[in-house]
Amino acid sequence: MMTGMFMLFNNDEYKEPIERIIRVLLDLGLTLNEAKVYVYLAKTGYRKAIEIAENIGIPRTETYQILNRLQSRGLVIATMEHPVRYAAVEFNDLLKTMINVSMERLKEFDRRREEILQVWNNLPEFAKTSCDDKDRFQILEGRDNVYARISSMVADAGELLMICNEVDALRMYNYGIIDVIAKCSNVKIISSVSPSMASVFMDVGLSNVRRIESKFPLVIIKDRKEMVHVIRERNKNDTAAIWTDSTALIESILALFSMLWKDVDDSKQ
Structure with a gap:
């Protein structure tokens, strides 16, 4: 059965905003198919894995893998039933979660900066050339x-x-x-x-x-x-x-x- 989300992906009227949202999700670290799964669930509600696979056009095995990754990142929730149905967290919650994760990663790099620089500086240089006399x-x-x-x-x-x-x-x-x-x-x-x-x-x-x-x-x-x-x-x-x-x-x-x-x-x- 064709769903509204399937039509949304293929509707010229919504092509630009969909592509913009997908780009945002890619910038936040999702893969293309992860982004599609998230948008599909966020706009259609609770869905079974088979519905997700059929309406987005990706293999069912990959769909389960994507759902597991999105769950582990706190972006998708699942029902305690069989077959399991999945839904996306609110988009604002996704943004807050992904931004917080990115900030924590940057803080961790900042905490380890001196250690990383020390490792780098201990690596030898080999016939390193320079171009101080050239415009760069x-x-x-x-x-x-x-x-x-x-x-x-x-x-x-x-x-x-x-x-x-x-x-x-x-x-x-x-x-x-x-x-x-x-x-x-x-x-x-x-x-x-x-x-x-x-x-x-x-x-x-x-x-x-x-x-x-x-x-x-x-x-x-x-x-x-x-x-x-x-x-x-x-x-x-x-x-x-x-x-x-x-x-x-x-x-x-x-x-x-x-x-x-x-x-x-x-x-x-």
């Missing part, structure tokens, strides 16, 4: 990776020069980067952030901000020696940036920054 670059893909690189770069900066638009400023605020930038001794910001959103900077004591109308892509220069420049940002997964320590490229952006800084009036954000 790094292409970053995905918003999380881009902002993680920015966060790492600005953490020990003395001077920071930044050009950003309002969306960039809000994202950096949400990622906790604005708080890190505020700790730098010398910060200059050129931004198209609206006066009503100026608190993004003011709340953390960043006052050396000049406002422009034009919207430039995000650029951050650290100590005039390295730079991150966002070159594409359509959505979370389709975001790209370049990191570089190229003197020529950095000096070009510094010239642009100096020109903009002189051309705009101080704005009391």
